[in-house]
Amino acid sequence: MRxxxxxxxxxxxxxRNVLSPHFIPDTLLHRDREIESIVRILAPSSKRxxxxxxxxxxxxxxxxTSTVKHxxxxxxxxxxxxxxxxxxxxxxxxxxxxxxxxTFIGELDKTGFGLSHIYERLVAFAAGKQIIIILDEIDMVKxxxxxxxxxxxxxxxxxxxxxxxxxxxxxxxxxxRLDARSKSSLYEDEMVFAPYSASQIHDxxxxxxxxxxxxxxxxxxxxxxxxxxxAQTSGDARYALRLLIRAxxxxxxKRLKTVTDREVETARMNVEDDVIIEAVSTLPxxxxxxxxxxxxxxxxxxxxxxxxxxxxxxxxxNVDGIEPFFMSGELYEQYAKTCNALGRQKRSAxxxxxYLTDLEMLGLISMVETSTGIRGR
Numbered sequence: 001m002r003x004x005x006x007x008x009x010x011x012x013x014x015x016r017n018v019l020s021p022h023f024i025p026d027t028l029l030h031r032d033r034e035i036e037s038i039v040r041i042l043a044p045s046s047k048r049x050x051x052x053x054x055x056x057x058x059x060x061x062x063x064x065t066s067t068v069k070h071x072x073x074x075x076x077x078x079x080x081x082x083x084x085x086x087x088x089x090x091x092x093x094x095x096x097x098x099x100x101x102x103t104f105i106g107e108l109d110k111t112g113f114g115l116s117h118i119y120e121r122l123v124a125f126a127a128g129k130q131i132i133i134i135l136d137e138i139d140m141v142k143x144x145x146x147x148x149x150x151x152x153x154x155x156x157x158x159x160x161x162x163x164x165x166x167x168x169x170x171x172x173x174x175x176x177r178l179d180a181r182s183k184s185s186l187y188e189d190e191m192v193f194a195p196y197s198a199s200q201i202h203d204x205x206x207x208x209x210x211x212x213x214x215x216x217x218x219x220x221x222x223x224x225x226x227x228x229x230x231a232q233t234s235g236d237a238r239y240a241l242r243l244l245i246r247a248x249x250x251x252x253x254k255r256l257k258t259v260t261d262r263e264v265e266t267a268r269m270n271v272e273d274d275v276i277i278e279a280v281s282t283l284p285x286x287x288x289x290x291x292x293x294x295x296x297x298x299x300x301x302x303x304x305x306x307x308x309x310x311x312x313x314x315x316x317x318n319v320d321g322i323e324p325f326f327m328s329g330e331l332y333e334q335y336a337k338t339c340n341a342l343g344r345q346k347r348s349a350x351x352x353x354x355y356l357t358d359l360e361m362l363g364l365i366s367m368v369e370t371s372t373g374i375r376g377r
Contacts, residue, residue, distance in 0.1 A: 009255070051164045061240075082133075138167040139169045195235025197235065202227035222261055250266050287359060
């Protein structure tokens with residue numbers, strides 16, 4: 001097929017942008033309660049009073065970022081000024097403050113300003129204003145304790161104004177990792193976004209497909225299948241939208257006029273690989289190092305292989321019907337070795353346990369209590 005035919009040929013897509021997980025619709029389906037709760041917390045800003053900060057938790061694809069960005073549209077009613085920071089990109093105290101400074105103060109767009117200068121300018125700018133800083137994927141900030149302490153204590157210096165933080169994290173245990181100093185500097189509420197149900201995902205897909213595709217392109221059974229698959233994979237609406245787009249691309253490439261269950265199943269194989277790659281590549285550094293250590297153990301063999309009946313040269317142990325299986329202490333030792341090899345400082349055992357919990361929540365590993373007579377997981 002020639003390039004001209006591809007570019008000029010018909011397409012079942014009407015507007016692909018609305019099918020993107022990053023698109024923020026005017027109406028967010030099935031997040032009314034969450035929107036209302038956040039607005040109530042932020043409402044004091046409409047009366048020129050500082051609202052409490054908010055930590056928002058939930059798995060990937062539960063609408064956390066979309067909900068907060070939707071609320072940003074009401075900045076005039078809230079009498080507040082918003083700054084959105086993607087902490088995957090701006091992953092240090094300095095980078096975050098620099099990004100916030102650039103958002104509000106044009107001249108800070110230039111490089112070369114020190115941290116103290118940016119901080120002082122931000123405090124001066126906040127006088128008489130209510131500033132709300134959204135820190136998306138806040139757990140990606142390397143010196144997050146210092147950042148939160150600095151922003152929290154800045155309110156002691158701001159005259160007739162304040163800085164409120166909305167922290168967004170996939171990890172339910174994020175706050176537990178903060179030190180006492182940064183916790184004490186904040187006065188915050190917490191919210192947890194539950195995964196979408198199959199029926200809710202179906203409604204989201206239905207609404208987007210009406211605008212994103214030509215009329216009567218996506219069969220109802222295809223929408224139901226995507227919704228069911230996505231609900232089984234932790235209620236991830238982003239995954240559902242990716243699967244919908246990919247199924248449309250499969251149909252388009254074959255010059256089909258409809259998207260059926262067959263295109264969904266074909267697209268599913270590719271999307272699942274993409275999701276796993278993205279899940280791993282977007283993890284915080286030390287969780288990636290932990291997975292690398294786990295991969296090293298998987299290929300190199302477990303010290304406890306004999307627990308599963310393995311002979312000489314056996315790989316990971318098979319315990320309680322789970323294979324491969326590694327003891328948590330063994331994995332921590334390998335994690336420490338991997339950190340050393342990469343020139344990184346290992347984190348404490350407490351952090352290590354939190355990392356394991358996060359990775360299990362994401363479905364990348366499984367943990368189980370052993371019945372081997374050896375303490376561990």
